[in-house]
Amino acid sequence: MISPEISHEITPKIAPEAIRQTYSLIQPHIRQTPVINMDGAEFGLTNPVSLKLELFQHSGSFKARGAFTNLLTRSFPEAGVAAASGGNHGAAVAFAARKLNVPANIFVPSISSPAKIELIRQAGANVHVEGDRYADALAFCEAFQAQTGADGIHAYDAPETLLGQATTGLEWQNQTDTLDTVLVAVGGGGLIGGLANWFQGRVNVIGVEPEGASALHQALDAGAPTDVDVNSLAADSLGARRIGQLGFDAMKAYGSGTVLVSDNAIRQAQTRLWQTMRIAAEPGGAAALAALLSGAYTPAPQERLGILVCGGNLDPATLTG
Numbered sequence: 246m247i248s249p250e251i252s253h254e255i256t257p258k259i260a261p262e263a264i265r266q267t268y269s270l271i272q273p274h275i276r277q278t279p280v281i282n283m284d285g286a287e288f289g290l291t292n293p294v295s296l297k298l299e300l301f302q303h304s305g306s307f308k309a310r311g312a313f314t315n316l317l318t319r320s321f322p323e324a325g326v327a328a329a330s331g332g333n334h335g336a337a338v339a340f341a342a343r344k345l346n347v348p349a350n351i352f353v354p355s356i357s358s359p360a361k362i363e364l365i366r367q368a369g370a371n372v373h374v375e376g377d378r379y380a381d382a383l384a385f386c387e388a389f390q391a392q393t394g395a396d397g398i399h400a401y402d403a404p405e406t407l408l409g410q411a412t413t414g415l416e417w418q419n420q421t422d423t424l425d426t427v428l429v430a431v432g433g434g435g436l437i438g439g440l441a442n443w444f445q446g447r448v449n450v451i452g453v454e455p456e457g458a459s460a461l462h463q464a465l466d467a468g469a470p471t472d473v474d475v476n477s478l479a480a481d482s483l484g485a486r487r488i489g490q491l492g493f494d495a496m497k498a499y500g501s502g503t504v505l506v507s508d509n510a511i512r513q514a515q516t517r518l519w520q521t522m523r524i525a526a527e528p529g530g531a532a533a534l535a536a537l538l539s540g541a542y543t544p545a546p547q548e549r550l551g552i553l554v555c556g557g558n559l560d561p562a563t564l565t566g
Contacts, residue, residue: 300557332361401433434492
């Protein structure tokens with residue numbers, strides 16, 4: 246068992262040593278995903294760029310890191326585990342649960358892509374399509390937990406989840422030269438919260454959100470997590486109605502702000518990744534690159550950029566070129 250070093254008095258803190266321990270624990274169960282270090286010219290940039298390709302992780306996204314951390318550091322009842330998800334977290338929990346022989350029930354909203362729902366089914370979990378948005382699926386999941394005794398695996402607002410996602414930053418740091426800034430798509434805040442806790446200000450951590458799903462951006466403006474309306478092409482992965490408290494606290498302590506991108510910019514980034522590099526990223530996975538291509542984030546000369554391509558669970562027929 247890992248004992249995360251977390252203080253609940255001020256800012257919940259996922260300590261670097263706990264992240265290193267987590268990486269050692271989950272390393273036999275995850276992939277070390279590739280990094281492409283390039284000069285950026287292929288994307289019309291003059292800055293050096295490091296692409297971290299987490300879409301090649303088990304189950305198609307970084308979420309497998311948090312799923313294995315949860316399952317390897319906790320014990321579970323006979324009813325197993327339950328998780329609410331836009332799709333990627335559910336696929337990751339289903340994958341990890343099958344590998345570790347734990348029963349899993351996954352709750353997804355109707356906006357989840359058929360490709361993600363099928364991925365969950367293929368992993369052997371019971372899939373429940375409930376409600377129109379992630380928050381609806383979460384309510385059904387919590388009711389199921391109360392009825393059956395199944396233990397919940399939160400998609401983003403749990404210490405174990407942040408610890409797992411933080412290992413992405415540790416691994417990335419070992420694979421590339423020094424980074425100045427990393428651009429990270431934000432849904433509920435588990436990934437960016439983990440990265441912020443790993444880098445702790447040594448690297449600028451910029452959150453990238455769709456204009457129609459800006460939970461972190463609005464929370465930072467308001468000074469606390471707040472409910473937001475969600476309407477975006479990337480809502481099945483970046484559509485949390487409220488940013489998680491742990492991710493918010495981490496970004497408030499160590500982050501360097503947020504930028505917003507349009508759905509059109511996300512589509513263009515998807516197309517650019519496919520046409521230029523044959524990387525098939527889902528909308529959420531292309532959002533970080535969209536911030537650069539659209540000018541939402543303008544780097545300084547020679548600023549060394551990291552772009553996290555976080556997910557690839559989509560129907561390839563939606564890509565062109």
